[in-house]
Amino acid sequence: MRTVRVYEEAWPLHTPFAIARGSRSEAVVVVVELSEDGVRGVGECTPYPRYGESTASVMAEIAALIPQLEAGMTREALQQALPAGAARNAIDSALWDLEARLHNTTLAQRTASAIPTDITTAQTVVLGEPAQMASNAALLYEKGARLLKIKLDDHFITERVMAIRAAVPEATLIVDANESWRSEGLAERCQLLADIGVAMLEQPLPASDDAALANFIHPLPICADESCHTRSSLKALQGRYEMVNIKLDKTGGLTEALALAQAAKEQGFAVMLGCMLCTSRAISAALPLVGLAQFADLDGPTWLAVDVEPGLPFRTGSLSFAPHQ
Secondary structure (H helix, E strand, C coil), X not given: CXXXXXXXXXXXXXXXXXXXXXXXXXXXXXXXXXXXXXXXXEEEECCCHHHCCXXXXXXXXXXXXXXXXXXXXXXXXXXXXXXXXXXXXXXXXXXXXXXXXHCCCCXXXXXXXXXXXXXXXCEEECCCCHHHHHHHHHHHXXXXXXXXXXXXXXXXXXXXXXXXXXHCCCCEEEEECCCCCCCCCHHHHHHHHHHCCCCEEECCCXXXXXXHHCCCCCCCCEEECCCCCCHHHHHHHCCCCCEEEECHHHHCCHHHHHHHHHXXXXXXXXXXXXXXXXXXXXXXXXXXXXXXXXXECCCHHHHECCCCCCCCCEEXXXXXXXXCX
């Protein structure tokens, strides 16, 4: 019989994380531990208010399933028992981890995935004054980051992106507006980003305004984040987006994330792999998807003042599993 433990953790950040939706100074996560035959599997999720989640609501969803989990609930049964979201992710991740450990294998082996030894991850440049954002971008680039994710809201867009591009002329830039723009002026903004070599624009409009992207000619790829949760999202994204951002907290775990990545590829979408503010536990659960992604944005743990032990081998802009590291 399994035993189940569910608890909350708060991890202070070393620097405030500011985006269009607000600023955060800590990462609050929910952890699920499943123990069976002396073996323990662990999963983590980050409840997200944008999706109607709170720590209390997520823990209540998980608590309601404890009897079934103790009785041996499978990942397949879990998909039917909970909707996509953070609660299901924590359980799904714990089940995958437990399964791998019970069979004395790795998660990559269980999912038949090839995880690169060296992973380039985006490093986020959070909202601030143009000069401050440019300085932060230059510092990240100097430390080794070659892929920078620029957070924007609806203000000082030209000033911010021009200052950043001048500071890091060789960096690959992707821009995330976190639903803060409107359709008016979007064409001009897209052209500005394309003109300075931005590689991709993520979720410029509110998910409820996706219709404005239909038949919208744009000079750079647009990626769906808040608009894409599971495979059921893909049909509505056709003709509006070229890429989807897959996060385990949106899909409800690796089980659906793997299926979403495959379906997205089959339907012509490129894939980005993202994360919330989290510890290395959450990133470890997502690693089987890295090989399917054009961009990996896995810097969540790098914002923590202290990461979980043992943490993943992050460096600025990369995650390296090479033997010599």
